[in-house]
Amino acid sequence: MVEEIKFYEPEDNHGFLSNFALSPITLSDVVWPSSEHYYQAQKFTDLSIQNKILNAETPDDAFKISRDFADQVKDDWMEVRGAVMRFIVFEKFRQNTYFTHLLVSTGDHFIKEHSHKDDYWGDGGDGSGRNELGKILMDVREYFAKKEPFNLVHFVDSAKLPTQWGTFQMYGFIEVKTGKEHLALVYGQPTPDEPTLIRLHSECLTGDALFSQRCDCGFQLARAMENIVKKGSGVLLYLKQEGRGIGLINKIRAYHLQDEGADTVEANERLGFAADMRDYAFCRGMLSFLNIESVSLMTNNPRKINALTDNGINVVERVTLQEGNNPFNEGYLKTKSAKLGHMFDAEFIK
Numbered sequence: 001m002v003e004e005i006k007f008y009e010p011e012d013n014h015g016f017l018s019n020f021a022l023s024p025i026t027l028s029d030v031v032w033p034s035s036e037h038y039y040q041a042q043k044f045t046d047l048s049i050q051n052k053i054l055n056a057e058t059p060d061d062a063f064k065i066s067r068d069f070a071d072q073v074k075d076d077w078m079e080v081r082g083a084v085m086r087f088i089v090f091e092k093f094r095q096n097t098y099f100t101h102l103l104v105s106t107g108d109h110f111i112k113e114h115s116h117k118d119d120y121w122g123d124g125g126d127g128s129g130r131n132e133l134g135k136i137l138m139d140v141r142e143y144f145a146k147k148e149p150f151n152l153v154h155f156v157d158s159a160k161l162p163t164q165w166g167t168f169q170m171y172g173f174i175e176v177k178t179g180k181e182h183l184a185l186v187y188g189q190p191t192p193d194e195p196t197l198i199r200l201h202s203e204c205l206t207g208d209a210l211f212s213q214r215c216d217c218g219f220q221l222a223r224a225m226e227n228i229v230k231k232g233s234g235v236l237l238y239l240k241q242e243g244r245g246i247g248l249i250n251k252i253r254a255y256h257l258q259d260e261g262a263d264t265v266e267a268n269e270r271l272g273f274a275a276d277m278r279d280y281a282f283c284r285g286m287l288s289f290l291n292i293e294s295v296s297l298m299t300n301n302p303r304k305i306n307a308l309t310d311n312g313i314n315v316v317e318r319v320t321l322q323e324g325n326n327p328f329n330e331g332y333l334k335t336k337s338a339k340l341g342h343m344f345d346a347e348f349i350k
């Protein structure tokens, strides 16, 4: 059974779907504060009425002003209103990508404007209405659901994550292509005005959670979170890419081969995998949702820099992240440098 999304008030759940949600829409250099402002103004040919509506404080006021001039609505309004609504709802989502991500993230849910006052645009409150606005929203969703970056990940929910360094806001995403669950930990208020300090951290259960000294992951994770809090804002993308993409059980098999003398690349290859199976293209969807376009990237791995650059993210700076070298991961770090091109200071992998 396809689940339903019933929306109405802009401040309620899924309120972004409402025409009364504030979402600036620029048309011929005029900025309409909401789709409701634009829709109501199109009822009139009189420019002074249009301007009163355009300058209305709120979408509700725009609606009320339109009612005050009900006797001056243009004759053909009933014929053209459908096309006007479809145009401005499409423009709302074309110009407000955060809303577009939220719309596409509703997946294939049936969308209804649950309005007891309106049985044309809404469902009439009892479901007997035509729900024409819901139909337009589902058409607009279908259009953008095929477009990058909206087709890469679906946002599910977010919650606070208090840590020893500070409290992050944790966003959960599902990667459309694989169904994998990825996280974005956001600290402070990153803005597009300056590069955001970020880390792409591939899940490493042994390093991140079991204090392993066979790799540098856990040490890097801690330092990256500390760096972000110290800077005052930033994002750590925690990616379901255990074992450089081969998964936990295969990583244990690879470790076993390493216990018998193989290096981290040879072990992957003996198991029939490439040295590194990770793909980062979906990260663009997470960064777009967070409105991040340029980054300072904490990494030693040139592949991550190239992956973000190839996917349209401006990597303005690489921040080195050399942590946790010890006798147990000396060989691993040396192999990453020699065979995977990791950029370490000579001192770090002596």
Ligand SMILES: Nc1nc2c(ncn2[C@@H]2O[C@H](COP(=O)(O)OP(=O)(O)OP(=O)(O)O)[C@@H](O)[C@H]2O)c(=O)[nH]1
Pocket (backbone or CB within 6 Å): 200, 201, 202, 203, 204, 205, 214, 215, 216, 217, 220, 241, 242, 243, 244, 245, 246, 251, 254, 255, 264, 268, 298, 299, 300, 301, 304, 321, 332, 342
């Ligand atoms: N297959 C395999 N994976 C490993 C091994 N050691 C660590 N890993 C995985 O390698 C990945 C390390 O990821 P990151 O620390 O994010 O990145 P990186 O590629 O090392 O580069 P940096 O961004 O500089 O840290 C994790 O998924 C680990 O589980 C190993 O010996 N074999």
Ligand SMILES: [Zn+2]
Pocket (backbone or CB within 6 Å): 204, 206, 207, 208, 215, 216, 217, 218
């Ligand atoms: Zn690790």
